[in-house]
Amino acid sequence: MIVYRHSVSLDADKCKGCTTCLRRCPTQAIRVRDGKACINPSLCIDCGECIRNCPHKAKKASFDSLDTLNHDKFLIALPAPSLFGQFANLDEADYLLQGLMDLGFDDVYEVAKAAEIVTEYTRRFLRRSDEKMRPFISTACPVVVRLVSMRFPSLRSKLLPITPPIEVAGKLAKERALREHPELTEDDVRTVFISPCPAKVSWVKNTPADKKCYIDYVVSMSDIYFRVLSKMHRDEVPQMETESGVVGISWASSGGEASALMNDKYLAADGIENVIRVLDDIETGHFPGLEFVELNACPGGCVGGVMAVENPFIARVRLQTLRRYLPVMRNYLTDDPNAEIPEAMLATRPGEYSSAEILNPDRATSFRMMMQIAQVKQKLPGMDCGSCGAPTCDAFAEDVVKGEAKLTDCVIRMRDILKRSEQEESK
Amino acid sequence: MEDLLHYHYDVDGGNFASAGEASVQVKRVLRQMGFPPDLIRRVSIAMYEGEINMVIHAKGGDADVYLSPEQIRVVLKDVGPGIKDVALAMQEGYSTAPDNIRSLGFGAGMGLPNMKRYSDEMxxxxxxxxxxxxxxVFNAF
Known part of the structure; x- marks a missing residue:
């Protein structure tokens, strides 16, 4: 079995054992045990909701630090499109690109540029796709890809088989560096993705063994924000020039990727709960006639990532200002539109489905466990208070049957038992 | 009735937006039990169509799901107007759904045919x- 490597973890010293993250976790992956939150790695999708909601800042994400980057290497910054929405008064993307150069990067390759190339291939793919296989689901958000792989087995074949922009950007950035600097070898070049979310870290960490990963470091947007801000000077004309257009920049917020397909048969949903609802509905065949589904785990899309600095709605407005002076698109495919989609642009499908929720590989055993769970449920108050450390009474019943919790952990039930015995005594 | 897992759901006829919730919950149970993905999909589509029908035509009803390791039985019961001609209603495209429902994209006359198509017995x-x-009835082997 392949172990999924996560990027979200707990800072046990800060955790108060409260129930906030329990309730907010969309896959019920968290339990409070011995007064501390524990994340079940087989259920966690690295969406970052616990980081977003923890009142004690006890959930953290593992990023590479800007300070540890090796400046002996040729470092290429790969800014996510959402980075462009973080700065007040930024009306030209060039200033940000120059700021990154001044921060010590040797080149900048915009992920927005790669996104335009992905848009072109997606259009090409959809045009030729089998109607019966539609709608295809965007694979740009790693949370969505993992969620579908784990929980929506029948939708796995609908994941768009096009390499996502982060990966395309990494590959093209390295190729460009080697082309423009013949003195460099492959080992001299490092790519640094500037990310709005921890899920991209997981994406990089979990590159399939047979696939090459073109991202070497992932740093968080909040880590780079103030540093690049101090390097951005209005009075100096930037030497860098943005290579992306409206389409690429628009990938930063919900609906950007889908609307760029120039096809109105699309749906775009954002926020993890909404994403789950849409996937459930697609699975029941609820949306006939759709061709494309863009799903983003964060509210508002990538601008709503937990590592983004600015409020997502404000970031979105800023992107609108920025887009005003850009051409619609700057990256077009120039080959024959009927040509095959190159191997490098085709994403590998997720591996064999194995339900993370399955109780036991033997169905008869699972069935007996479900029977026991139903019996335990009847003994529980159904108020979902979380005091036992499980998010709901139903989840607690499952934990009891799996042997991960004891019925006596339910304080409400224990209180009732105590009351009853007191009444017996006073009789 | 011998040992079967039983789940009961009230299908709320007054709330169109909630239609389909029972099938989502059943899907989770089926995943936990390790039924194959294709079967889970068939059950959820057929049950979803049934729920929608109960909401459109009968102001809701009861959905009961009985499970064994080999079989899934879904019973959808309502006290609605009844179906005048079942054979006719089973034809694809035949619909008595009112216009306001059709405007929401439902009532295409595929509900009963889809339930038949996706189940093993109906x-x-x-x-x-x-x-x-x-x-x-859905059989899992």
Missing amino acids: TVESTVGVGTTITL
């Missing part, structure tokens, strides 16, 4: 003025 018992009970 029985429809309906009496005009009394109600309709539909039983869907």
Whole structure:
């Protein structure tokens, strides 16, 4: 079995054992045990909701630090499109690109540029796709890809088989560096993705063994924000020039990727709960006639990532200002539109489905466990208070049957038992 | 009835937006039990269509799911107007859904045919003025 490597973890010293993250976790992956939150790695999708909601800042994400980057290497910054929405008064993307150069990067390759190339291939793919296989689901958000792989087995074949922009950007950035600097070898070049979310870290960490990963470091947007801000000077004309257009920049917020397909048969949903609802509905065949589904785990899309600095709605407005002076698109495919989609642009499908929720590989055993769970449920108050450390009474019943919790952990039930015995005594 | 897992759901007829919730919950149970993905999909589509029908035509009803390791039986029971001509209703494209429902994209006359198509056995018992009970059986091998 392949172990999924996560990027979200707990800072046990800060955790108060409260129930906030329990309730907010969309896959019920968290339990409070011995007064501390524990994340079940087989259920966690690295969406970052616990980081977003923890009142004690006890959930953290593992990023590479800007300070540890090796400046002996040729470092290429790969800014996510959402980075462009973080700065007040930024009306030209060039200033940000120059700021990154001044921060010590040797080149900048915009992920927005790669996104335009992905848009072109997606259009090409959809045009030729089998109607019966539609709608295809965007694979740009790693949370969505993992969620579908784990929980929506029948939708796995609908994941768009096009390499996502982060990966395309990494590959093209390295190729460009080697082309423009013949003195460099492959080992001299490092790519640094500037990310709005921890899920991209997981994406990089979990590159399939047979696939090459073109991202070497992932740093968080909040880590780079103030540093690049101090390097951005209005009075100096930037030497860098943005290579992306409206389409690429628009990938930063919900609906950007889908609307760029120039096809109105699309749906775009954002926020993890909404994403789950849409996937459930697609699975029941609820949306006939759709061709494309863009799903983003964060509210508002990538601008709503937990590592983004600015409020997502404000970031979105800023992107609108920025887009005003850009051409619609700057990256077009120039080959024959009927040509095959190159191997490098085709994403590998997720591996064999194995339900993370399955109780036991033997169905008869699972069935007996479900029977026991139903019996335990009847003994529980159904108020979902979380005091036992499980998010709901139903989840607690499952934990009891799996042997991960004891019925006596339910304080409400224990209180009732105590009351009853007191009444017996006073009789 | 021998040992079967039983789940009961009230399908709320007053709330169109909630239609389909029972099938989502059943899906989770089926995943936990390790039923194959294709079967889970068939059950959820057929049950979803049944829920929608109960909401559109019968102001809601009861959905009961009985499970064994080998079989899934879904019983959808309502006290709605009943179906006048079951054979006609089973034809693809035949619909008595009102216009406001059609404008929402439902009522295409595919509900019952899809339930038949996705289940292994389907029985429809309906009496005009009394109600309709539909039983869907899915076999897992």
